[in-house]
Every structure is written in C-alpha cells, then in structure tokens.
Amino acid sequence: MMRRITFFLVAIATMASLVTLVAPAPGQADGQSAAPYVTEMPPGYRDWRWISSTHEAGNLNSTGALLGNDVAINAFREGKIPFPDGTILAALHYKYVPSDENNAIFGQVQSFVPGAPTNIQFMVKDSTKYAATGGWGYATFVDGKPADAASMKSCFPCHEKAKATDDVFTRYTP
Amino acid sequence: MMRRITFFLVAIATMASLVTLVAPAPGQADGQSAAPYVTEMPPGYRDWRWISSTHEAGNLNSTGALLGNDVAINAFREGKIPFPDGTILAALHYKYVPSDENNAIFGQVQSFVPGAPTNIQFMVKDSTKYAATGGWGYATFVDGKPADAASMKSCFPCHEKAKATDDVFTRYTP
Numbered sequence: 507m508m509r510r511i512t513f514f515l516v517a518i519a520t521m522a523s524l525v526t527l528v529a530p531a532p533g534q535a536d537g538q539s540a541a542p543y544v545t546e547m548p549p550g551y552r553d554w555r556w557i558s559s560t561h562e563a564g565n566l567n568s569t570g571a572l573l574g575n576d577v578a579i580n581a582f583r584e585g586k587i588p589f590p591d592g593t594i595l596a597a598l599h600y601k602y603v604p605s606d607e608n609n610a611i612f613g614q615v616q617s618f619v620p621g622a623p624t625n626i627q628f629m630v631k632d633s634t635k636y637a638a639t640g641g642w643g644y645a646t647f648v649d650g651k652p653a654d655a656a657s658m659k660s661c662f663p664c665h666e667k668a669k670a671t672d673d674v675f676t677r678y679t680p
Numbered sequence: 681m682m683r684r685i686t687f688f689l690v691a692i693a694t695m696a697s698l699v700t701l702v703a704p705a706p707g708q709a710d711g712q713s714a715a716p717y718v719t720e721m722p723p724g725y726r727d728w729r730w731i732s733s734t735h736e737a738g739n740l741n742s743t744g745a746l747l748g749n750d751v752a753i754n755a756f757r758e759g760k761i762p763f764p765d766g767t768i769l770a771a772l773h774y775k776y777v778p779s780d781e782n783n784a785i786f787g788q789v790q791s792f793v794p795g796a797p798t799n800i801q802f803m804v805k806d807s808t809k810y811a812a813t814g815g816w817g818y819a820t821f822v823d824g825k826p827a828d829a830a831s832m833k834s835c836f837p838c839h840e841k842a843k844a845t846d847d848v849f850t851r852y853t854p
Contacts, residue, residue: 552854553729554729555727555728555729555730556729556730556745556747558745558793558794559733559743559745559793559794560779560782560791560792560793561735561743561776561791561792561793562790562791562792563789563790563791563792564788564790566790569733569735571730571732571733571745571853573730598853600853602735605734605849607842607849608734608849611838611841611842611849614738615737616736616737616738616740617734617735617736617737618734618735618736618737619732619733619734619735619850619851619853620732620733620853623854664785667785668781668785675779675781675782675785676793677793679745679772679774679793679794680726680797
C-alpha cells in the first residue's frame with residue numbers, strides 16, 4: 507500500500523515538473539501553436555500611460571482603455587510605424603454600463619462608465635519571435651488567466667486589416 | 681516726435697509689468713473672484729496615469745478620460761476620502777465620434793472613439809486655498825486658454841452633490 511502511494515506521489519511530482527518544463531517562460535510565445543501568443547501578463551501594465559479609450563456598441567457593449575509602456579507612448583507620439591520591438595499595448599475591457607450615481611445627479615440617463623472587467627488584451631512587439639503574426643504577440647486574459655490557444659487564432663487575421671498602422675487599430679488621443 | 685515714441689514705449693512696458701504683477705502665479709487661485717479657480721494648466725498632466733473613462737450621451741455627446749497625478753492615483757487605490765492636499769485630477773474631454781476606419785473593418789457602426797478635443801478640466805486639492813469650494817480649485821481650459829471666471833461658478837455647486845466621495849464623481853477603474 508505504502509509503495510503504491512509513493513509511486514503515485516512520484517508520478518504526480520514528475521508530471522508537475524513536465525508541465526513546468528513545457529510551459530512557456532514569462533512573456534514568451536507558446537512555441538507549440540501555429541499562432542504564437544503571449545501567456546503571461548506584462549507586469550505593471552496598470553501604471554502605464556493612457557493612449558486612448560474606445561466604446562464598442564452592439565453585442566460587445568464594451569468600453570476599454572488602451573494603455574502603453576514607454577516604448578509604445580514614444581512611438582505613438584513620434585508617429586513611428588512600424589512600432590519598435592519592445593512596444594507593449596494593454597487593452598483593458600469592461601462592460602459598458604450607465605452610472606446610476608451620476609445620472610441621479612444629472613436627472614437623466616446620460617453618463618456611461620466602465621462596469622465589471624471582461625478581459626485584458628495585450629499586443630507585444632517582437633519582430634523575430636512573433637514574425638509569423640506580423641511581429642506582434644497577442645494575449646487575452648480573463649480573470650487573470652490566459653485564454654486558450656484556439657481562441658487566439660482570430661487576433662492576427664483581424665488586426666492584419668489595419669496594416670497601414672502596423673496592425674494597430676487605436677490612434678493616440680492627444 | 682522721438683520723445684513721444686519713447687514715452688509710448690515706456691508706457692507700454694509699464695503696463696506690461698503691471699499685467700505681470702496682477703496675474704496670478706502658476707497654479708494659483710484667482711483671488712479676485714468669489715469662487716477661486718485655477719488659471720494655469722498643471723504641467724505634465726498628459727503623462728499621468730489613467731483613473732477611468734466616461735461617456736456623456738445626449739447634448740454633451742462627449743467622451744473623456746480622467747487622469748491623476750501620483751497623489752491622486754495613490755488616494756484612489758487606498759480609498760482615501762477626503763483626497764489629500766496635492767491631489768490633481770485632469771479630465772480630458774473630446775467629441776464622441778464613430779471610428780470610420782474601425783467600422784469599415786467590422787462591417788457595422790460599432791466603434792466609437794475620442795474625436796476633436798473640446799476642453800480639459802482640472803480639480804486641484806488644497807484645503808486651505810480653496811476652502812470656499814470644498815477644498816478643490818476648479819479649472820476649465822479650451823484650446824489651452826482658461827475659461828472665464830463666470831463660467832466656473834457652476835463647478836462647485838454640481839460637484840458638491842457628490843459629497844460622499846469628496847465632490848469627485850469618477851470612480852477608479854481597476
């Protein structure tokens with residue numbers, strides 16, 4: 507009985523090690539999938555500067571802020587296309603909801619604000635590592651966990667349509 | 681003739697000096713008006729961190745981002761009410777417009793973004809200097825120029841309705 511439990515524990519430990527070995531390093535692409543994507547959140551993104559905000563109406567009913575690291579902000583301000591390696595864009599998405607507090611004061615349904623978070627998406631520029639997807643690694647996190655590889659396959663084919671601005675939809679808002 | 685021109689130039693120079701003397705120092709309140717307000721843009725505000733975004737529908741048809749200096753960001757994250765002296769909030773407002781570029785790609789009118797800038801408003805916390813208006817100095821800039829004092833009289837009476845959150849409407853978006 508004891509031998510069986512020991513074997514079982516060793517087997518679990520071995521499996522855990524293998525998982526660690528095959529998991530991509532922080533910020534690295536998942537080399538196994540056809541479309542490499544980013545599986546670790548870039549640290550400190552919530553302290554990055556504001557690029558712009560968007561509202562997607564209709565089924566998405568989403569509002570979001572695009573933040574960028576220093577490389578991103580400088581590139582936007584200088585109009586650098588393509589974006590240099592090291593650029594990281596963070597799109598923070600939320601439900602688009604009326605602000606009951608504000609509207610009570612204004613006396614009408616006028617004010618809309620970010621509600622519950624829905625996901626956070628990143629674009630990481632590394633023209634070598636992510637050459638297969640236009641030099642950008644894509645990432646989606648829901649509740650802090652990366653989306654599955656299959657769902658990430660639609661990022662590049664859509665962003666590629668914004669080729670004139672290096673696959674980036676958002677413009678810098680002064 | 682020369683004496684007259686010299687007198688004229690001296691008179692202009694004297695007037696210019698007087699204007700400089702009576703103009704408020706950068707970031708200081710206009711002590712002459714009943715409701716003190718801020719007449720100089722706090723420097724570097726576009727590099728401040730993102731607090732949240734809002735959309736005001738209806739006649740305003742506005743979208744805006746609220747940015748805050750370090751004191752502001754820390755206060756929001758720690759839930760400090762009232763906000764400490766030194767807090768500065770910057771509300772950057774724009775026309776709320778559809779993104780023709782994005783919508784062409786999405787195949788429907790779905791995407792709304794900041795259009796032309798309309799104004800930038802500030803709230804500067806100094807509980808002594810701005811004691812008459814809840815400790816906040818208010819500011820509105822259009823094309824970089826401060827709005828007239830009369831138009832600023834409506835700021836405090838409306839913001840005061842958000843007394844539970846120290847006259848600040850916007851919530852921090854995580």
